[in-house]
Amino acid sequence: MVREVSESCMDSLLTEIVSSYCNRFYANKPELAARRIEAIGYQVGHQLSERYTMERPRFSDHLEAIKFICKDFWSELFKKQIDNLKTNHRGTFVLQDNKFRWLSRMSGDPSMELSNAAQDPSAMPENKTAQATGMHLYFPCGIIRGALSTLGIPCAVSADISNLPACSFVVRIKV
Amino acid sequence: MAPAVPRSGDAIFANVERVNSELFTLTYGAIVRQLLTDLEEVEEVNKQLDQMGYNIGIRLIDEFLAKSNVTRCVNFRETAEVIAKVGFKMFLGVTATVTNWDSEGTSCSLILEDNPLVDFVELPETCQGLYYCNILSGVVRGALEMVSMKTEITWVRDMLRGDDAFELQVKLLKQVPEEYPYKDDE
Numbered sequence: 077m078v079r080e081v082s083e084s085c086m087d088s089l090l091t092e093i094v095s096s097y098c099n100r101f102y103a104n105k106p107e108l109a110a111r112r113i114e115a116i117g118y119q120v121g122h123q124l125s126e127r128y129t130m131e132r133p134r135f136s137d138h139l140e141a142i143k144f145i146c147k148d149f150w151s152e153l154f155k156k157q158i159d160n161l162k163t164n165h166r167g168t169f170v171l172q173d174n175k176f177r178w179l180s181r182m183s184g185d186p187s188m189e190l191s192n193a194a195q196d197p198s199a200m201p202e203n204k205t206a207q208a209t210g211m212h213l214y215f216p217c218g219i220i221r222g223a224l225s226t227l228g229i230p231c232a233v234s235a236d237i238s239n240l241p242a243c244s245f246v247v248r249i250k251v
Numbered sequence: 252m253a254p255a256v257p258r259s260g261d262a263i264f265a266n267v268e269r270v271n272s273e274l275f276t277l278t279y280g281a282i283v284r285q286l287l288t289d290l291e292e293v294e295e296v297n298k299q300l301d302q303m304g305y306n307i308g309i310r311l312i313d314e315f316l317a318k319s320n321v322t323r324c325v326n327f328r329e330t331a332e333v334i335a336k337v338g339f340k341m342f343l344g345v346t347a348t349v350t351n352w353d354s355e356g357t358s359c360s361l362i363l364e365d366n367p368l369v370d371f372v373e374l375p376e377t378c379q380g381l382y383y384c385n386i387l388s389g390v391v392r393g394a395l396e397m398v399s400m401k402t403e404i405t406w407v408r409d410m411l412r413g414d415d416a417f418e419l420q421v422k423l424l425k426q427v428p429e430e431y432p433y434k435d436d437e
Contacts, residue, residue: 078272079271079367079370080269080271080272081269082344083268083270085275085342086274086275088307089275089278089282089307093282096302101290112285112289115285116285119281123280124273152271153274
């Protein structure tokens with residue numbers, strides 16, 4: 077049987093990572109806080125993908141590895157698969173989760189504020205909700221990057237939440 | 252007479268949303284690792300883990316009260332039992348045992364033999380002095396403070412340091428009287 081803990085435990089940790097790094101350790105340096113939060117995610121992704129691929133044959137190409145992230149890996153983490161996968165066939169993949177679990181508990185109305193922020197990036201720093209949401213997303217971005225790097229695919233990962241509650245992770249493979 | 256206090260958190264745990272504990276355990280491990288890198292001093296890491304736990308505890312108590320239907324405990328003994336049997340179970344899926352009471356009934360130990368935080372964990376030589384699970388003591392302290400109990404919590408035994416179980420000593424320092432009347436408009 078798979079060992080489980082209450083989802084609140086995971087939510088609480090995630091909230092505390094973000095608030096510790098953004099409000100205590102690097103209060104005035106959001107870029108540094110973001111990098112640390114991403115690094116924690118990277119470590120988690122690295123270890124999880126090692127565990128989940130132990131008994132698998134090597135992936136034959138990038139697409140196979142990405143599909144593994146979308147299906148098996150995502151299911152282990154969120155009990156659902158990525159809903160939509162797109163690629164430009166030149167090393168960019170967009171993984172869309174139509175209802176991303178780690179955003180569903182955020183308070184405020186991030187969709188409204190974020191769409192404003194998207195139009196006017198200079199408004200970002202004053203927009204606390206949008207900023208906090210952005211900070212939360214460095215963690216899953218790090219997880220995906222860590223998982224793919226472990227599978228031999230160095231990449232950059234960013235998140236796009238212009239269609240909340242959907243969240244798209246954009247993976248750009250480095251060549 | 253209605254059973255005032257649930258004796259176990261099994262039913263609550265079965266009904267809450269749950270996640271794969273590997274994700275939780277590895278995330279916690281990654282946090283500790285990153286804190287060790289960023290803060291350098293083991294003492295400071297202990298302090299920050301406790302602070303994170305405290306912040307979590309002061310929020311988690313609401314969820315605990317809402318989901319457990321626990322009413323006011325008659326004394327600290329009952330409080331300790333509820334934490335061990337209901338609180339730990341409902342969040343971490345494991346129960347603790349309560350023991351080592353002092354004669355006044357204000358200090359006891361919570362013993363955890365199974366602790367999901369430390370699955371896969373081994374401490375390297377350089378981390379002597381680290382209280383790896385310090386977040387847990389912070390959670391308990393924070394949660395109790397929100398229900399008017401000031402406590403001091405210390406690790407007596409730690410499996411990562413070679414002991415046979417985790418033992419948290421919980422000492423009730425004082426019970427802060429609640430202030431009435433509450434202001435309704437806040």
